[in-house]
Amino acid sequence: MPAIIFEHVNFQYESQAEPTLHDINLTINAGEKVLIAGPSGSGKSTLGNLINGSIPHSIKGQVTGHIRVGKLDTQEASLFDLSLLVGTVLQDPDSQFIGLTTAEDIAFGLENDRVARPEMHQRVEQWATRLGIAAQLHQSPQELSGGQKQRDAMAGVLIDDGDILLFDEPLAALDPASGHQSIALIDELHQQLHNTVIIIEHRIEDVLTRPVDRVILMAKGKIVADLKPDALLRSNELQQIGLREPLYIEALRYAGCDLNHIDHIDNVNALNAEVLAPALQSWQANATVPVTIQSGEPLLDVRQLSFCYENGPQIFHDFDLTINRGDMLALVGRNGVGKSTLSQIITGFLTPSAGTLTYHDGHTDIDLAKLSVKERADKIGYIMQDPNQMISQVMIRDEVALGLRLRGVDEAAIKQRVDDTLKICGLYPFRNWPINALSFGQRKRVTIASILVLQPELLILDEPTAGQDWRHYTDMMTFLEQLNQQGITMMFITHDMHLMLEYANRTVVLGDQGVMLDAKPSTVLSNPTVVSAAALAPTSLYQLAERVHIDPDAFTQHVIATERKVRR
Amino acid sequence: MQNHKQHGLSIRTVVAIGIGAAIVFLLKRFGSVPTGIPNTNIDTSYGFLAFFASLFGPVAGFIIGFLGHMLNDLTYGTPWWTWVITTGILGGIIGLFWKRFDVEGGNFGTKKIISFNVLQIIANLGCWVLLAPTLDILVYSEPANKVYLQGIVSGISNAVSTGVIGTILLVIYAASRTKRGSLKQE
Amino acid sequence: MQLFGYAEQNTWIHRLSGATKLLAFLGLSIIAMVSYDARFLAAITVMSLILFKQARITWPQIRLVTKFILFFSVLNLLAVYVFSPEYGVQLYGTRHLILGSDGYFTLTQEQLFYELNLILKYIVTVPLALIFLMTTNPSEFASSLNKVGLSYRVSYSVALALRYIPDIQGEYHQISLAQQARGYELSRKANLWQRLRGAGKILIPLVFASLDRIDTVSRAMELRRFGRYRKRTWYMGRDFRTSDWLTLGGTVLIIVVGIGLFSVNGGRFWNPFR
Ligand SMILES: Nc1ncnc2c1ncn2[C@@H]1O[C@H](COP(=O)(O)OP(=O)(O)OP(=O)(O)O)[C@@H](O)[C@H]1O
Ligand SMILES: Nc1ncnc2c1ncn2[C@@H]1O[C@H](COP(=O)(O)OP(=O)(O)OP(=O)(O)O)[C@@H](O)[C@H]1O
Ligand SMILES: [Mg+2]
């Protein structure tokens, strides 16, 4: 029985000159689990909003065609009836918390349904226990870690017993281990409750670690493919629309394996290793040893740093770190360990309770504590994790130009530099738009552009690729790599292990006791204690390599090198 | 489009009241400079209040003003009820004209700027020079010359705050409303 | 909720329903606002100080507020004196001179007594307000408002205000930092005028961010059926217990006494000079 039917649906936002979705035809059956993927700005969230009725009930625009959810026509049914059918976990988790405490937040829907208090307490307790956040019930949702926020939001919709669950990028902010846990949790719930599950996600590989019935690919507002995962992986649809294939698939292609004849292609742990081993091993035999890049002299010294949020736990104690000139440093660690906090201390947003920050500018040593936020920003550019916290202008172009204007650059030069940067970030076509008409990933890119345009000496990027599709993030990272080769030092915070392996020349793993490991990226994932303590996860290349008895590091290096060659 | 019956305020208004009152509270607390006359400040919250009242209407305007002011007074221990009510009434009066100004529709030109300011000056003077001091005399039996002086100073400074900040916000907001069907990838 | 300083404790005052405390606070603050009977005001002040003790509120929790209140009360008293040194005489109809004779600034017993009444009025509600703020769980407060008859929509908007004050404060701070990181100098290194202008420049993005927030929050609330029925229930609601009824009874009694004094005194003023 179909749970959702789209028939010839077009949709145009009120402020847009052209439709965002074109002729969508789609049927999702009750009990199915579906992944929707597509480039940033392709209309995935828009599609989700049509399913849960936000369009047209809260967001204005022109809908044509028919959309049925269960027995309801979403254009006519009330949002209340629809919301009992479809539970939505929105893309931006912070904005959807309403209650003062986690418990109230979970109970919010029940309160509106006039459920009696004792029953409400009992159901909240039950779901919180089931999702493992019972101990957090009396905390404010703001105080939860990324993974816990996710669970809070899930509990809030699961408690309604809706038939359809819609997740818009549930993994975007999660560390690799929590990401896997969330996907596992969604899968378990799906098996127990048999409801229809729709997941919108950029991290395709992570979602596919658990079974999915179908994958729907969107590009430019159209559905371009609707396939079972194995068929999708055998085709090259993902590449065509600029999305990343799971890494092990990529490797198999490079090694010349015929994907059509591989069983269980959608699960790296179920592939027939014996059959594949010869091809992979002989491919690996051709690998060249990569050159290692030497770091320069110290650029920023962090010494004996201590920091603690008001009424919060001690985040840093006697913490030391040196960033060298020319580093392309990846900072990784579990959710809530203090990565963003460290960046904010370096940029002066937060003041440490003890410790020194010394910046080596040529031969002079500068004590950063003596510089204001603005003065530090002349040397250190910082792109914050949450794009909404950085945006202050209405229009995209003004936002990107702001820093240059404040530095008194003349308008003609500004225009040139802004346009160039917008092109790199894939935003040039939107340059005259207001920022509130952008998708989440597009907003994040606006903030990246607004700092890149200033060309600072040290660049700190807080999760630059969260919510980005592969094409955009490759463009951006390639550009950052070029900047790095020209001598700009970079530190990027990421939860994407492959990104770290691909672009960083040094990885710092942050743990509860300070730096847990400071080493070459490739050695990080082969250290199981660090991997589990820092909530990291090996990529599927590691799993594949181990199954066919190849050294995972060398294998990964070879895949990356090949990928670069192909890209060029 | 919605076929259920709407009872009471719309959800958007409810949220606007909450967030508006939070901002009024914060501006009163951190965004006002004492004038030297006891209990009278150059208070940026009035500019903001006028802006929100013009966007969300009289009921929202009244509650935002009342609640924001009350919360602020409460943290100092003594809600000065007469002035709390007056702030609410001011928000309500300005909000009465929201349909007329139609800020959501975009385009807040010179004509609207002038009529908005005429309105806000009359409202501010009426509220602070007449209403609030009179209530003070009736309820608190404070000396007339003191409260009227406080009223006059507040009236002027609040009118200036509303005139400057309120007008700027309204103009920028109206300009930021994207015209229907105007966004094209170029 | 740093600003309002709710601190979890387990005294009988903490256990009262928020509605009770709200009603008691409103009732007492209104009768104290109207009455000019110094004995009555003093009695309420003493009572609220005792309650204060019972609620186990500590000095550091209220030090700043107290200093602030004292400062402003004194300023106000001075202003009243400067503007109307003979106002007490006018009110009470007698004139017992202490200092001065026929200049503008005279000091009379009546004026002193009037200002004593004033200061009592300024401070009488302070302990009550602080008790109310520090012993009422903000989560429960909205349900209390609803219980005392306010529509649940308005009650919820109060809850939202409390919920978002710290968020918006944090956001103001973040925007300010983000702006500085783009090139505004707003630190102590800038002069006052630059900093004032900078503060204005932050207000605009703050307001716009808040408008976006209104849209997302109302969307999230809609998706979870806020406003579906004429009534809603409250997770944090609390039923009335005997102590609530007793407290309310006590409050009514005090108000009745206050009103009774009007007729005894023949008006709002208690006049010891006659
Ligand atoms: N409120 C809006 N008003 C006008 N246009 C919008 C609005 N929201 C989205 N759009 C436009 O619709 C297109 C699709 O946006 P949508 O949010 O659906 O993308 P998405 O596929 O979810 O992207 P992402 O992966 O970055 O979240 C974008 O190009 C965006 O500019
Ligand atoms: N403003 C704040 N006040 C109090 N505690 C905070 C504040 N901001 C963050 N924290 C806490 O400090 C810890 C470190 O937070 P931080 O944001 O630096 O983590 P992170 O490593 O960047 O995590 P993520 O990967 O989820 O972004 C967390 O436990 C968080 O809850
Ligand atoms: Mg999206």
Ligand SMILES: [Mg+2]
């Ligand atoms: Mg972070």
